[in-house]
Each structure stands twice: as structure tokens, then as C-alpha cells.
Amino acid sequence: MGLALAAGHAFPEAMMLANLGAGLVVAKPGTATLSIAELYTALHGDKLAEFGVIESAVLIEAVRAAQLRGERVVMTNGCFDILHAGHVAYLEQAKRLGDRLIVAVNDDASIGRLKGPKRPINPLNRRMQVLAGLGAVDWVVPFSDDTPQALIEAVLPDILVKGGDYRPEDIAGGAAVMANGGEVKVLGFEDGVSTSAMISSILDRER
Ligand SMILES: Nc1ncnc2c1ncn2[C@@H]1O[C@H](COP(=O)(O)OP(=O)(O)OP(=O)(O)O)[C@@H](O)[C@H]1O
Ligand SMILES: O=P(O)(O)O[C@@H]1O[C@H]([C@H](O)CO)[C@@H](O)[C@H](O)[C@@H]1O
Numbered sequence: 730m731g732l733a734l735a736a737g738h739a740f741p742e743a744m745m746l747a748n749l750g751a752g753l754v755v756a757k758p759g760t761a762t763l764s765i766a767e768l769y770t771a772l773h774g775d776k777l778a779e780f781g782v783i784e785s786a787v788l789i790e791a792v793r794a795a796q797l798r799g800e801r802v803v804m805t806n807g808c809f810d811i812l813h814a815g816h817v818a819y820l821e822q823a824k825r826l827g828d829r830l831i832v833a834v835n836d837d838a839s840i841g842r843l844k845g846p847k848r849p850i851n852p853l854n855r856r857m858q859v860l861a862g863l864g865a866v867d868w869v870v871p872f873s874d875d876t877p878q879a880l881i882e883a884v885l886p887d888i889l890v891k892g893g894d895y896r897p898e899d900i901a902g903g904a905a906v907m908a909n910g911g912e913v914k915v916l917g918f919e920d921g922v923s924t925s926a927m928i929s930s931i932l933d934r935e936r
Contacts, residue, residue, distance in 0.1 A: 746772075770794055781861040782869045785880060788831065791868065792884055801827030804886035806877040806901075808835050810849045811927055812859050815919035819892040822916045824865035826888050832860050833880055836873045843875065850928070876901035885909045893918025 730747035738746065750768055754761050783791065792802050803826050809816055824830040834857055840849045849856065857869045872880045881889060881902025889906045895915055897903060903913040 764797075780867050782857045782871075785870055785872075785883065788868055788870050789883055792829075792831070792886070795829050796887070800829055801888065802829045802831065802884075802886045803827040803888045803890060804831040804833065804881065804884060805890045806833035806835070806872070806881075807891075808840050808844065808849065808924070809856050809860055810840065810844075810851055811924045812856075813922050813924065813927060815892065815922035817863065817865075818919050819890075819916045820860075820863060820865045823890045826890065826914070829867045830865055831868045831870060831884065831886060832866050833870050833872050833877045834860065835877075836871050839873055839875060850924075878902045878905075881905060886911060888912045888914060890914045890916050892916055 730743050733743035733746045734740070746768070749771055750763050753767055753771055754763050795802055803823050805820070805823055807816075809832070820830065820832065834853065835843065836853050837849055851859075853871055857871065860866050861869045870880070874880075878901045882905040886906060888911060889900060889903055890913075891900050893915055897913050897915055900913055900915075906913055
């Protein structure tokens with residue numbers, strides 16, 4: 730309770746935290762300690778167990794809890810309109826850099842502005858559903874801006890990555906991640922595979 734008051738919490742909130750902490754400690758055998766991560770998880774309950782498609786406010790809480798547990802959080806972003814082998818290879822490579830992988834996905838209007846009015850082929854919910862089904866992916870979060878900069882600045886992952894078609898200095902949000910002590914990495918590139926190439930190939934065959 731003293732710690733909560735010293736951290737600036739009001740009296741009722743400090744009492745609630747002290748009570749929650751006491752409940753956790755008495756459930757342990759003998760003389761026991763309590764970590765901030767344990768208190769945080771108890772406070773936020775089931776929400777932090779969520780994985781898959783998630784809204785940004787809940788994601789930020791889940792990331793903070795993961796980082797308090799000592800987990801390294803990796804983040805990337807993109808359109809992922811028609812998922813292909815290049816995407817899967819780079820997402821698997823991304824996951825191997827840490828413990829958790831977040832994929833931020835452009836919403837439909839954002840893709841229309843970026844890639845033209847005939848895109849996306851697949852709507853946001855379907856694109857997010859496919860990504861969430863990959864073993865390498867922990868959380869999928871949508872964003873509606875032209876770039877994921879604001880979202881990345883709020884999430885502050887430990888490692889920010891993009892595929893090999895990017896240069897580190899062109900990666901939106903990279904400066905904020907590095908200023909926070911994180912890393913920015915460009916991963917491998919699977920030659921000859923892209924969503925646009927798949928669409929062209931289908932159109933050629935059907936002509
Ligand atoms: N062939 C590939 N190998 C590795 N990474 C890739 C490849 N293609 C795309 N990526 C990565 O996947 C993410 C999403 O890219 P995006 O959805 O634009 O794929 P794309 O196939 O290039 O699409 P489009 O052809 O519509 O531009 C980006 O981080 C990009 O670096
Ligand atoms: O699918 P793309 O074209 O790789 O995804 C874009 O990535 C951009 C990149 O993060 C710039 O550094 C981003 O600005 C854009 O919104 C798409 O997510």
C-alpha cells in the first residue's frame with residue numbers, strides 16, 4: 730500500500746492494490762514475494778490471455794505485461810492482401826528474433842490509398858483471420874493511417890522488422906523504437922513472390 734501511495738495512486742486505489750497483492754501472497758507457501766508482473770496480470774485478468782486479433786488498447790497492455798515478464802516483443806506491419814510464401818518465411822524469421830510477434834495490418838481504406846482503388850482483394854477481417862492462423866503470429870492489430878508510425882510509437886516493441894524489400898531508414902516508426910532502446914531489422918526476401926505478381930499471373934492465365 731505504501732508503494733502504491735508513493736507511486737501517486739489515490740487512497741482507494743492503493744487499498745485495492747494492497748488487498749489484491751495480499752491475496753496473491755497468502756496463496757503462496759511460507760514467506761513469499763510478489764512481482765509487478767504477477768500483480769499486473771492479476772489486475773488485468775483474462776484480457777491479457779487474449780491472442781489473435783486484438784484492439785490496440787488491449788494490445789498495449791498485453792505487450793507491457795509480456796515485457797514485464799522478460800519477453801522480447803517483435804513487431805511488423807503490412808497489407809498482406811493475398812498471403813504468400815515470402816510473407817510466411819519472413820514472419821517465421823521475425824518470430825525467431827523474440828518471444829512474441831505482433832502483425833499490424835492496414836485497413837481497407839489505407840490499402841486503397843497505398844496500392845490503388847482496386848485493392849485490397851481480401852477485406853481486413855479475412856486478412857487478419859489468415860494471419861492469426863499462422864503459428865508464428867501472436868497478435869494481429871488493424872490500423873487505419875497511411876503508416877503504422879503512431880501505433881508503433883504507442884506499442885514500442887523491442888524489435889521492429891520488415892521484409893527485405895525495405896531499407897532500415899525507410900521503416901516507419903523505426904526512430905521511436907531505437908530511441909526507446911529497441912532494434913530495427915530488415916529480414917530476408919523470397920525472390921519472385923509478391924501479391925501483385927500473383928494477381929498479374931491469374932489475370933494472364935484467365936485472358
Ligand atoms: N517476397 C517476400 N519475401 C519476404 N518478405 C516479403 C516478401 N513480399 C513482401 N514481404 C514483406 O511482407 C510485408 C507485407 O508486404 P506486402 O503485403 O506489401 O506484400 P507484397 O507481396 O509486396 O504486396 P504487393 O505486391 O501488393 O505490394 C512487408 O513487410 C514486406 O517487406
Ligand atoms: O505491405 P507493405 O507495402 O510493405 O506495407 C506498408 O509498409 C509501410 C512501411 O511500414 C513503411 O515503413 C507502411 O507505411 C504502410 O502503411 C504499409 O503497412
